[in-house]
Amino acid sequence: MNPHSFFVQQVISALRSVLGSKPVALHEPSFAGNEWLYLKECLDSTYVSSVGKFVDRFELELASFTGAKHAVAVVNGTAALHVSLLLAGVKPGDEVLLPALTFIATANAVAYAQATPHFVDSEERSLGMDARALRDYLSSTTEMRGGHCINRSTGRVIRAIVPMHTFGHPVDIQALLAIAHDFQLQLIEDAAESLGSTVDGRHTGTFGLLGTLSFNGNKTITTGGGGAILTNSDELGARAKHLTTTAKLQHRWNFVHDELGYNYRLPNLNAALGCAQLEQLPSFLDSKRLLFDHYRLAFSAVTGVRLVAEPEGCRSNYWLQTLLLDETLVDQRDALLTATNDVGLMTRPAWKLMHRLPMYSNVPKAPLSMAESLERRLINIPSSSGLVPFVP
């Protein structure tokens, strides 16, 4: 094994100064609240499945925390995105704008709706969609026809835009809302990573027509697997509930379904875990913010790397802490990933950009130079809440 470069040694030292000498996961959940109590209560009730008090309560508490008028709990963030796209009117053959730098779920949900992902670039500041570049791109490559935004190259309708709040850092949502307005696009926020993140005090996922959350095991709070749809529309809230519960009409005993629906309801068992986790969310957020402060101090002395901070005017949940290497050091990225993981400090690069995956290699895309730069330079470092003790 080659000795590590000075740069790699410096990064490992900075991580160790915050995390200590034991192995550390990238992100693991903490179950120090009422998890066990609520799971037991759920079992004792025998309501572990698609109905029960915890799933209703989880929805109410999610709505309350985020300020959304309605929250509909589903099996995972992917399902939330899929149904949100359908509710936004995305039709087979449409195109949907989304960042090339995202988790696979954003693109797959578009494919499930039989639409085509159309990838756009990100900005370095928020790691999310670059609104300025997007406006220029749409202005020069699309035309409005019959109230729809038409991709001049493909002739297809661009129906919607799905910005994603990357690693919890809010995207420039106001600029994107203006673009959605000007180009007649439905805006759905992929807030899978940004529970607890706000823009001017308003929760991410509540700006668009619909927003989606995820409670996967690696997220800020977890339900095992789970997600939610947020909306301020009474009609869309009711439709979301209907479509995610197999479109079954309410009746004492009849089984009648009035449209193509989905078996996407979050089980009550998973919601029980979610209720306990949600109670601890404020302290998780405090703890993750404190971890950022510790990392900021530790990395202030390391040349060639920048710790990503929340954009101005925004509050980030700091879901995954992120380092960006200088372009001059990108040839050190793989050595850094190997060295850190080898010593038990879990790190990972960005997702492979969507347009490089075989199933999405032939879809429309804007110039993606910043997404490609971020892909080369980005490393996530250990981010669990509770890594540094927070004392209120």
Added chain:
Amino acid sequence: MNPHSFFVQQVISALRSVLGSKPVALHEPSFAGNEWLYLKECLDSTYVSSVGKFVDRFELELASFTGAKHAVAVVNGTAALHVSLLLAGVKPGDEVLLPALTFIATANAVAYAQATPHFVDSEERSLGMDARALRDYLSSTTEMRGGHCINRSTGRVIRAIVPMHTFGHPVDIQALLAIAHDFQLQLIEDAAESLGSTVDGRHTGTFGLLGTLSFNGNKTITTGGGGAILTNSDELGARAKHLTTTAKLQHRWNFVHDELGYNYRLPNLNAALGCAQLEQLPSFLDSKRLLFDHYRLAFSAVTGVRLVAEPEGCRSNYWLQTLLLDETLVDQRDALLTATNDVGLMTRPAWKLMHRLPMYSNVPKAPLSMAESLERRLINIPSSSGLVPFVP
């Protein structure tokens, strides 16, 4: 309120003689085993999500119990059907044969695969697909062309057949396998309701190319929400795992997905419940069989109604106990449903037949006279394991 007819009074008396005087649900789970222990162990491990020891163990134990070479745990039975259809090669524009008398999931999964359900009739004996009628129907309405079964009316390929083991009673699987062979159809068994049911000692769901299970809250065992894909093919087992875990390639840190996949993995938390439930399955099956014996005795004196028994050569799990009214008494069905539910004895009719639902009203269908008769005559009665104490 009108006084009940003599027939309705007789049925209520028969139910009361078995169930006693307290309110009784149609089917509720029993958590008298290691449920709490395993859930706590799962929480303590912090692995509540898509990886963990319980989900691997649950798969191994399902394979062992059913005799399938591979079992792949997923979020629900609908997801299991969806992926099984894709694995069986069902393509957009294909037709898939399924019973009109089934739960909505069977038909919806076909729609998710962008194929068209093609409904066929059921037989009174098993409540499942009528193999004899199906062979006649296919012989007179299809032709073989290029090794495919072509629907002469629509010109489309009929790619697959999805028999369902209704309320746990095994369908005439050998006759259907012969039809699948002769007409070049892939056979997928919807065994969502038949965990524990066998044909000639072999578990349902293991005869077809693929089989699917459900562990919804109302099933013989539950994981909250959950399901599984069964197969004896190493290749299909590996493909099922890959497609249900977002088609992500294994790597220490890279996120690369090589095809369109699905976020369908059963969370470890739900699998922990499943492992505890599976340990009790043999006793649940004994108890449900004993309940059938009690009902058989109680209903032997009631004229005009028949309790459905397992088909010859088969062992049913007796998931939902089923009464069939004589045709002369079908005008009593709604009064019976109302009267029983009003006194706290939960009963329900068959699902509304699939071809009567708006989204499936214009798809191909065979003559459905028996399914329509069964729909008029069928009532499910309380069926939980543990309603009558089983002493080994």
